[in-house]
Amino acid sequence: MLRQGQASNFGVYMGRRNLRGYGGHVYVHIPASLVALNGLAGRVVATATLNSRGCGQLGDRLDGSTFRFTGSLARAGGSYRLLLPRGYSEALIELADCASVDLWLQPVVEPKPSERERYLRIAQLLGFEIAHGGESGGQG
Numbered sequence: 001m002l003r004q005g006q007a008s009n010f011g012v013y014m015g016r017r018n019l020r021g022y023g024g025h026v027y028v029h030i031p032a033s034l035v036a037l038n039g040l041a042g043r044v045v046a047t048a049t050l051n052s053r054g055c056g057q058l059g060d061r062l063d064g065s066t067f068r069f070t071g072s073l074a075r076a077g078g079s080y081r082l083l084l085p086r087g088y089s090e091a092l093i094e095l096a097d098c099a100s101v102d103l104w105l106q107p108v109v110e111p112k113p114s115e116r117e118r119y120l121r122i123a124q125l126l127g128f129e130i131a132h133g134g135e136s137g138g139q140g
Contacts, residue, residue, distance in 0.1 A: 011106030021096025052099035
């Protein structure tokens with residue numbers, strides 16, 4: 001049995017989290033201490049297994065389903081909120097406040113731009129025209 005904070009192939013296990021719904025959106029709350037302990041602030045890849053047996057016909061049919069998505073952790077009081085994407089929210093709104101998910105999170109790893117790419121982007125933002133071609137910059 002996995003414990004909160006234990007790593008697996010899916011990321012770090014955040015435990016069993018209740019689904020909540022508000023205004024047509026579905027989300028889960030994750031304790032701030034658990035997020036900080038695992039360095040997960042910002043964008044994350046979430047893997048969730050739905051626990052919805054006893055939540056009506058839809059819940060019984062979807063129980064045990066696993067889904068994966070990329071989202072952002074947003075500070076909400078003493079915890080973080082992970083909003084499910086619109087497509088999942090629309091499908092699961094009926095199960096909010098009844099179902100839960102076993103949740104794994106891992107940080108999104110985005111490649112860092114090279115120094116040259118950063119300088120080119122800054123130059124473009126400042127309105128400089130970038131001449132493409134040779135990189136020597138000299139006249140011949």
